[in-house]
Amino acid sequence: MAYHSPISTGMKGRCPKCAEGELFKGLLSFNDSCLSCGADFRIEDAGDGPAVFVIFIVGIFIVPLALLFHLKTNxxxxxxxxxxxxxxxxxxxxxxxxxRGVMFNLQWVTKAREIRGGDYKS
Ligand SMILES: [Zn+2]
Structure with missing residues (x-):
């Protein structure tokens, strides 16, 4: 199977497994599975990750422009x-x-999931 960059496929909203099927069925909601290869998208658990990155990017690059506009133009x-x-x-x-697409595709590639009992044994 060919390697597909999770960044590239995620940005395009494509399936992390085949890079063909659509991840999204709406603006932000995922399909249950890939229509092309059948990969199960119900394991998606990006949580607040995408929102945190959006806050950082907008807060660092766009909000200062608004403040600069306000100060310079009075x-x-x-x-x-x-x-x-x-x-x-x-x-x-x-x-x-x-x-959101990138976070899910990175989750898929790294097989990231919630920690469960028995994951760590002392
Ligand atoms: Zn697929």
Whole structure:
């Protein structure tokens, strides 16, 4: 089986196993399984991981631009929110889907899962 980068397939929203089937059936919800190869997507457990990365990226790169705009233009606060509110919102939504795909595909490749009783024996 050919190797598919989990970053690349995740960004495209493709199956981590075959890189053909669609991961998503909606904006953020996953299909139960791959329509191409039958891989089971119900094990998906990215948790808050994608949201944390979105917060970091938007907080580090976009929010400072909004603050800079506000300070440099002396725009009223309502205008800053009117302009930058939608930009920040769209950036968050736009980043969440590919990052969710990447996180799941990394989970798949590394076989990451919750720790269960018996995993560690002393
Ligand atoms: Zn597949």
């Amino acid at each position: 725009a009223p606060t309502w205008l800053t929110f009117l302009i930058w509110g939608p930009i920040v919102t769209l950036a968050c939504i736009g980043l969440l889907r590919p990052l």
